[in-house]
Amino acid sequence: MLDRRLNAFRPDLADIALKGQVEAERFVTPEPAMVSRPVVALRPKPDRAIGIDTELLLGEEVHVFERAEGWAWVQAIGDGYVGYLPEDALGPVVTPTHIVTVPRTFVYSGADLRFPTRMVLSMGSRLRIAGEAETRGTRYLLLADGGALVARHLGPVSDPPAPDYVSVAGLFHETPYLWGGKSGFGIDCSGLVQIAMRMAGHAAPRDSDMQASGLGMPIERRALRRGDLVFWKGHVAIMEDEMTMIHANGHTMTVARETLEAAIERIGWLYGAPTGYRRPVAET
Structure with a gap:
């Protein structure tokens, strides 16, 4: 079964690129567009009353599969995320400088x-x-x-990226926590990983389960160092050194620092022990 977060298909409509992989009444070739608002929420359904999956920022490009009743069904080109956003949040594609x-x-x-x-x-x-x-x-x-x-x-945009994604993540210290957030106004755990890595020139999937299953390489806890990731069920944190991590979390409702040991003890009673450790950027 294809992941609906990353593949645009419904019973009535689907991306032409998925023809032969899914069943749909109609397949369409998407049209390009660009986000024209500072931040726009991407939702799993065209309904402002439901929670958001993620956010898109000004200048992000999307593929548009449908425009209907004030909503656009799109796929973000940057990370492949599919969802609905207000149609008036889109504009023509221009080349950013x-x-x-x-x-x-x-x-x-x-x-x-x-x-x-x-x-x-x-x-x-x-x-x-x-x-x-x-x-x-x-x-x-x-x-x-x-x-x-x-x-x-x-x-x-042509300049070399930031040299250290962990330092970029540190710039968000005390930014408010926001489920699905991916901006300097509010951010969640996997959004912090994604935007920090992007600014350092590294691609990262959007959600923590995607990051836990395919970002970089798995490592043992004893090998943890700066830049490595620690995963719990539904959560991810960035190691700033062998002992301290930074993460957007619902406990402080901010991007905060704490020791790994303290986090394991605090999180364990509700969510269990860490589920894995990964090194997202290969050694050079």
């Missing part, structure tokens, strides 16, 4: 930090920059509509 490299940043109405803000963006958001300006010694990058961002909060 820059990516946000800090947890959060503002888009101002012009090149001045005293100007009103238009929106707030998360790390990982992608934009097309049309120009630059400088005001009182601060350099700004400009959007085509006149919006401005502090230049030091962005990096060219």
